[in-house]
Amino acid sequence: MSEPAKLAYNDDDFDCRPPIVSHTIDGNPTYAYRSPLPFDLRFRPVPKKAAAPKRNWDEGVKTYLIGIEGSHLTKIGRANNPKTRMETFQTGQPMTLSLLWVCEGNYEAKLHRRFADHRVRGEWFDLSAFGNPVEAVSSAVDEIKAAEAEAAAKL
Structure with a gap:
């Protein structure tokens, strides 16, 4: 071997x-x-990603009021397309929903604070104490706009 x-x-x-x-x-x-x-x-070098442009979330936003047929409940919300948003809610709702009021601008959070004592759940409110909910919300938005204009004038 x-x-x-x-x-x-x-x-x-x-x-x-x-x-x-x-x-x-x-x-x-x-x-x-x-x-x-x-x-x-x-x-290992890690390439930097380009920063995404900042989005203005209030651009093109509308504040809306949706009502349920045969109910005193109304929903205060915001969306770029309130009609499509309502149709989305309608899918899971056996009662008929209707778009009661739409306004340009994002006033949702301020309206939620304004009507906090009348909140039933989430974004749904019982505004029957004000009579016509559309008039109550519309006048509240007018007051908010006036207060914003006054604050802007002081600057």
């Missing part, structure tokens, strides 16, 4: 293990570990 062939290189010349990654804080070594990967990902 012949001897095994002698290798022209040393096995230690080829280290197939992943590199040792060392971490430092202010130049002082803290710990080292063998990376589970054959390369260290920490030093």
Whole structure:
């Protein structure tokens, strides 16, 4: 039997293990570990994404009032397309909904605060104490617009 062939290189010349990654804080070594990967990902440059343009959420928004047929409940909300929004609500509602009033601008949060004592649940309010809910909401929006104009004039 012949001897095994002698290798022209040393096995230690080829280290197939992943590199040792060392971490430092202010130049002082803290710990080292063998990376589970054959390369260290920490030093790969990450391309920066272009910032998305800021969206004006109030652009084209309308405040609306939706009523339920045969009920005193009304919904105060906002949407770019109130008719489509109402049709979305109608899908899950056995009663007929109707779009009672629409106004350009986002007054939803201010109207919710104004009528907070009459809130039934979520965005649904019982405005029957005011008589006609459309007149009550419309006059409230007029007051809000006047207060905003007065505040803008003081600046």
